[in-house]
Amino acid sequence: MENTKLISLHGGHSGEFCNHARDRLEEIVQAYIKKGFKQVGISEHIPPLEDHFLFPEEIKAGLTARDIRQRFLRYFETLDRLKEKYGSEIRIFRGMETEVWHGYPDQVRDLIQRFRPDYIVGSVHHLKGRCIDFSREIYNGLAEEYGGIEAMYRDYFDCQFEMIQTLKPFVVGHFDLIRIFDPDYKKRILDPSIQEKINRNLNLIKSLGLVMDLNLRPLSRGEDEPYPTRSIMEQIRAAGIPMVPGDDAHSADQAGGNVKRAVDLLESMGFDTDWPLERMKVDG
Template structure:
């Protein structure tokens, strides 16, 4: 563990290209370098493709899908420029974090074809086109619309399974994000109808040899453990799935925070800290 290198398989959101982040992307890259990271995936959010699917803060700011697409274009150009500029100091992946709302199975491949990211992070922030991670009120409203918290979890993991099967993302982002505002998640995760979906999804991740993001952002928000929670992490280890730290940084203040704790936890569970790197998409 003492020799484990700092890496982030899911990070680098910047105020330059993400409304709920801070700071300039180049300064964030320099911070990763200064903290001794050997490689980092810069995984900016893809743009929403309809006004209804924008986050509340994006709507309040007056953003449009057209603006977000143009900004994402600038992000990919800038990230690839920095990738070359700092190639002798750090390995940078110019990647993107996806969404799973209606028609994502055609929208995301179109973005991949257009922007040619190094890899994608497969995340779920919407259940049946309803957001759940913006606020506790939004979470509760979405759970009520879906039919309750148990059904919310089931739908989340079903959507996640279909996303993994359809897109085969190199990295599965914050696997159990659905617990974000649920104080009862340790009990709920163990419910048979939920746990069987978790195991099913983990089996697919193993079959496809994907990486799971050990996402540290929850710790910054007062949670007691990262995404992935302990019981799921144990199963992932038993299946010999690669789990790699992701700081999910949203500004300079987040970089390297809790990374030593993450490395220690993964080593304690028996994961290799010779970190597996994401499979890079090949293009003709």
């Protein structure tokens, strides 16, 4: 496979700047280089606005929202240093991954103005202020509060629609993350009320000229398919929306994982793998 086909625009989370990841960011960059990558996007999570949004492992570590904001500053300083140090070997795109919580639009705009990232990954991890992908217990508890898992899916896609409208992220992250703890997601995704919202979101993504994250994190966990599921990938292809691999790596050994498999899948489905990097943009 040509080295120009190897890319990840969602990932590079490191133990240096993310408590649920491992290894130093430089070790992750070195891993991409060793695997033949000539271009990669690093997209660390934005810091929480307040302590209420801290992850349990951050609370356990005794961190505050202020601590993580300071750490985020060091993230971009480190990224700039690595971009200069390894510039002759790999092209690094400086990114960040959004969250959706009360007050996020102003926060993201402020971060864009301060750090001037090359692009952003627009993701939804929270509903009702709680992280949907942290544990099955939180996920199931939220579904009960919504009065059913279908209602939770619908609210997820509504939050995603609002985020896309507001931030216009170059990459829309793990489109159907809401399925994470749902064993019946393949059938549930086809529910007409959910499909209506999926189609609405895809139409918006298409109209704004954004690209979709082919998120490989589920494959690294031994699951059968990436985000999004095959039926949604077929809708994305039919709509003519580009898809770009994202390994969502959280350690050096995960860097670049399953990207070749992803490129093969995209090409077999008729997607263009001439990545639209010249269209990278940040509104803010």
